[in-house]
Amino acid sequence: MKKIIVSGFITGCILFVFSYGGLYLAVKYFPSLFTEYFNPLFNSDGSRDVLFYMHAFIFSFALSWFWDRFKALFKGVFILRGIEFGLVYSVIALLPVMWISFSALDITVAMVSSWFIYGLIQATVAGMVFAKLNP
Amino acid sequence: MLHRNIVCMAALFVLLTGFVKPRNFMMGNEKKWLISESSSLSVNGTTNINKFACDIPAYDQTDTLTLSRGNKEIILSGDIRLKIQSFDCHNSIMTHDLRKTLKEKEFPRLHIRFLSLSDIPELTIKPAMITGFVDIELAGAAKRFQVNYQVSIDAQKNIHLLGSRDINFSDFNLIPPRKLGGMIKTNDKLSVAFHLKMKALN
Numbered sequence: 001m002k003k004i005i006v007s008g009f010i011t012g013c014i015l016f017v018f019s020y021g022g023l024y025l026a027v028k029y030f031p032s033l034f035t036e037y038f039n040p041l042f043n044s045d046g047s048r049d050v051l052f053y054m055h056a057f058i059f060s061f062a063l064s065w066f067w068d069r070f071k072a073l074f075k076g077v078f079i080l081r082g083i084e085f086g087l088v089y090s091v092i093a094l095l096p097v098m099w100i101s102f103s104a105l106d107i108t109v110a111m112v113s114s115w116f117i118y119g120l121i122q123a124t125v126a127g128m129v130f131a132k133l134n135p
Numbered sequence: 136m137l138h139r140n141i142v143c144m145a146a147l148f149v150l151l152t153g154f155v156k157p158r159n160f161m162m163g164n165e166k167k168w169l170i171s172e173s174s175s176l177s178v179n180g181t182t183n184i185n186k187f188a189c190d191i192p193a194y195d196q197t198d199t200l201t202l203s204r205g206n207k208e209i210i211l212s213g214d215i216r217l218k219i220q221s222f223d224c225h226n227s228i229m230t231h232d233l234r235k236t237l238k239e240k241e242f243p244r245l246h247i248r249f250l251s252l253s254d255i256p257e258l259t260i261k262p263a264m265i266t267g268f269v270d271i272e273l274a275g276a277a278k279r280f281q282v283n284y285q286v287s288i289d290a291q292k293n294i295h296l297l298g299s300r301d302i303n304f305s306d307f308n309l310i311p312p313r314k315l316g317g318m319i320k321t322n323d324k325l326s327v328a329f330h331l332k333m334k335a336l337n
Contacts, residue, residue, distance in 0.1 A: 020316075020318075027183070027318050031183075031185060034314075034319050035185050037314040037315060038228060038321075039232055044232070044235070044314060046310065046313055052316040
């Protein structure tokens with residue numbers, strides 16, 4: 001349990017910097033990709049900002065538990081284990097969620113694809129960190 | 136006796152009203168301008184990723200503005216009530232977002248109440264630059280602003296009143312839209328411009 005929490009927390013910190021840093025740079029250097037976010041679907045008043053920034057930790061603690069449970073199935077060097085972990089997460093969790101999001105919400109293919117790729121990279125990085133911290 | 140009473144009442148009427156200065160006058164009378172439906176309003180703003188321009192391309196009512204001389208100033212009275220639903224940002228998603236930000240469901244109209252002008256406008260083809268005060272009511276909050284006007288008249292005797300002014304979302308207790316934890320945000324300042332096309336009624 002301690003390993004799950006510690007590796008989850010460390011991974012959360014790494015993902016926080018990696019994810020929001022990446023997002024900040026993407027907004028700065030590729031602003032045209034983000035114009036679609038001026039949409040009433042997305043919260044505008046800042047009331048959920050704390051929840052938004054907690055996502056890295058919610059994500060890392062959930063994946064830390066999943067890793068601890070199924071890590072024996074991911075074999076090879078830490079990079080390969082991380083990539084396989086990221087792909088498994090993306091196929092099992094991300095793909096169905098993105099599918100239902102696109103079918104139900106007024107969002108574009110580009111937007112939903114970017115979320116998929118963002119989640120895939122996050123899970124892959126998390127898998128690599130877990131492979132090192134909780135092999 | 137009856138004749139005498141009528142004379143007395145007439146004298147009393149003259150005494151009571153004769154010293155009261157007419158409230159509004161301008162060269163002896165007031166001017167009325169009928170606002171036409173081809174009047175418009177535009178709002179320009181910026182975000183940290185792009186610019187946006189939203190407009191109300193046509194005014195859906197026929198109202199009048201009255202120009203008269205007050206004790207100390209030129210009074211421009213009348214108002215326009217614009218439907219928030221008529222805002223078009225030329226992008227359906229942004230249009231919906233602006234309407235939501237302006238609380239369209241609770242406050243469906245933007246209200247501009249004209250109050251005064253700095254000078255009697257010279258109606259010529261060349262625009263005259265004057266200023267004036269208006270009350271703008273948006274999302275349930277009202278604020279007084281000084282507006283820069285250009286007034287002119289064209290060959291068809293249409294009077295053009297162009298008003299412009301920078302306002303802030305915060306002037307009306309509105310929060311500029313911010314998305315993704317504030318990584319994408321709209322700047323507080325908005326540039327508002329309106330163009331009233333009018334016909335003189337007298």
